[in-house]
Amino acid sequence: MVDGSTRRRLLVQAAALAGAALSPAAWTPAVAQTRLADYPFRVGIASGEPEPDGVVLWTRLVVDPQAMDGGMGAAPVRVDWEIAEDEGLRKVVRRGRALAVAEAGHSVHVEVAGLRPDRRYFYRFTAGGHASPVGRTRTAPERDARVDRLRIAYGSCQKYESGFYAAHAHLADEDPDLVLFLGDYIYEKAAAKEAVRYHPPVEARDLASYRQRYAWYKADADLQAAHAAAPWVVMWDDHEVANDYGGDQDRTNPPAALFLQRRAAAYQAYYENMPLRRAVKPVGPDMRLYRAVDWGRLARLAILDDRQFRAPRSCDGQSNGKLIPAACPERSDPKRSLLGERQEAWLSGQLRDTPALWNLLGQQTLMNEVITPDGRVSNDGWDGYAQTRRRILEGWRDHKVSNPVVLGGDVHTFFAADLSLEPGGKPIASEFVGGSISSLGRSREIVQGMMTINPQIRFGDGDTRGYGLVDITARECAVTFRGVENALAPKSPVRDLAKFVVEDGRAGLNNA
Incomplete structure (x- = not known):
């Protein structure tokens, strides 16, 4: 274990190792693609964090769940969104545009505001000439x-x-x-020799492999249906990082700096794949x-x-x-x-x-x-x-x-x-x-x-x-x-x- 001052230094080092390139300042401006040859909504859509006046709408562009980069390459992609009062999307109340970039795993987190409290809404994304399924969400009631x-x-x-x-x-x-x-949305271990169904063989240990593991899980149609049915509120447990971990250690007792580097990658991938607000975006291995x-x-x-x-x-x-x-x-x-x-x-x-x-x-x-x-x-x-x-x-x-x-x-x-x-x-x-x-x-x-x-x-x-x-x-x-x-x-x-x-x-x- 590490003392307080050493821990703070390690947090900074881990952020530099695993998180610095993930900040918005590091994103390279580029012209968004207008067409995508393959369907980009392979891991579905979701909403979450309901407030009386709004929700978070989420998607992540993936054309190949087995590819480390989701098959999307390095180019940014424009993503349009709309939210409506009816499932047919005829009564649109808000619409907008976001940019899905490789530095964030081509994920999109849209914080929609200005909605009515305690109401059901329907939403959809479009990107590269393709439309996502229509999701169902709702706002929370007024607090009083x-x-x-x-x-x-x-x-x-x-x-x-x-x-x-x-x-x-x-x-x-x-x-x-x-x-x-x-919690335990994913399991990080390498593929088992005997299983009911299989995911790619590598153990999730860095940002690319955590992203791949989420994409493989989220490509499941039943999981996508649950995400599209209602707003989600999520919390992790241990397997989103490593079995039985706590603080800066897991059961294998690795050097704290190395483990915090892994935790930074795992937290970034978790944020990218969940309908969470920007206020909780991780900084290195820290995420409230x-x-x-x-x-x-x-x-x-x-x-x-x-x-x-x-x-x-x-x-x-x-x-x-x-x-x-x-x-x-x-x-x-x-x-x-x-x-x-x-x-x-x-x-x-x-x-x-x-x-x-x-x-x-x-x-x-x-x-x-x-x-x-x-x-x-x-x-x-x-x-x-x-x-x-x-x-x-x-x-x-x-x-x-x-x-x-x-x-x-x-x-x-x-x-x-x-x-x-x-x-x-x-x-x-x-x-x-x-x-x-x-x-x-x-x-x-x-x-x-x-x-x-x-x-x-x-x-x-x-x-x-x-x-x-x-x-x-x-x-x-x-x-x-x-x-x-x-x-x-x-x-x-x-x-x-x-x-x-x-x-x-x-x-x-x-x-x-």
Whole structure:
């Protein structure tokens, strides 16, 4: 690990190595092409970050997902966009033009403003004589508006090699107001020898290979359908950079400068491939992605980054893989944070000042403490930083936060649980982990064993792939776990696995 002054120097070095050529000042002006021989919207379109007066519209021009440069070469390309009140695009309310440049992976991020709050809109891009599909998006309600309902579809962990994206096809049909994706959008490793389907063989380690990996994933038609169905709010987990990374290290403990160079490339590729605002554009290996989305006075969704700012792993020398003794004193050290001091202070302000009836926390993994039969816990998440979890729970309690609910991912298993300060204590919040889109999970025996030892976990399913559906009204927050019957089948049907209800003013989940 590195000290503060050395870290600042390394950040500057990493920015110079991996990010300097990516700044707008480095873009070379040129005449945009007027025609493209091949269809450039091979990785689809998307929208995201809804505000009461606007959204972000995104696309990335790619003609060959297997090519490191997407098959686009070095020339800039003019991209036109339009947004309308109707799907036929007859009632256009805004239109404009952007430039897709190689230095940004030929990505386009359009921040549309001047729209009406709480409205559905439709949008399309055109470039080089080709038109994209028409996407559906919407604006958020005014922040002080009284809102009757909100539907969020959420998921995580979509390893391309492990299965198909039938879950995304069904998610698109749910007509969500928002899609929340909680990490592991890509997996960085080289292609496996045996897989359900294959991506290019190289491991993603630099900007070109991360760009290639995103293009390969995003060429999937079902994933494109989910992106085109509603605005997305996204957060990364570890595999967007490297397995189990935190701060300036991953499990292989590379030199910090080299890892930060890799992280800079990974963050740049992430920005290029997500519908994010320019305000979060990375500077070298730094990118502030934690934020909140308000849905009138009905709901506030705070989204946390538990990777970039965390302290070094607790009791790492005692670990067997990720597992450490539950008695490890480091994990209960109040000076160690999973989120970092600045992000924790921001979250405390969100809890203290929220006007929302429902306060959702979107974070990457299972927040509950889970102890193994031999008295161990994982040091890759909240259990390695127990005081961070305690401070959030105490904040909900002390600020009398209305109806806190946690949404999670990462562990490839559906879990429903209550959160309390002490084992068997009074619930302060409820937690719902939405399984995985395609990544393989835990066996039934392992999940049942976890639930036996950790009775606060009320439901678990590691055999089924799928997503969560959250329906919020003034009376209740209903969470439905939706699972595909077979993630190895491209057109698998979907079914309800379980449904839970949290009632307004009553902490703790109930079966619906």
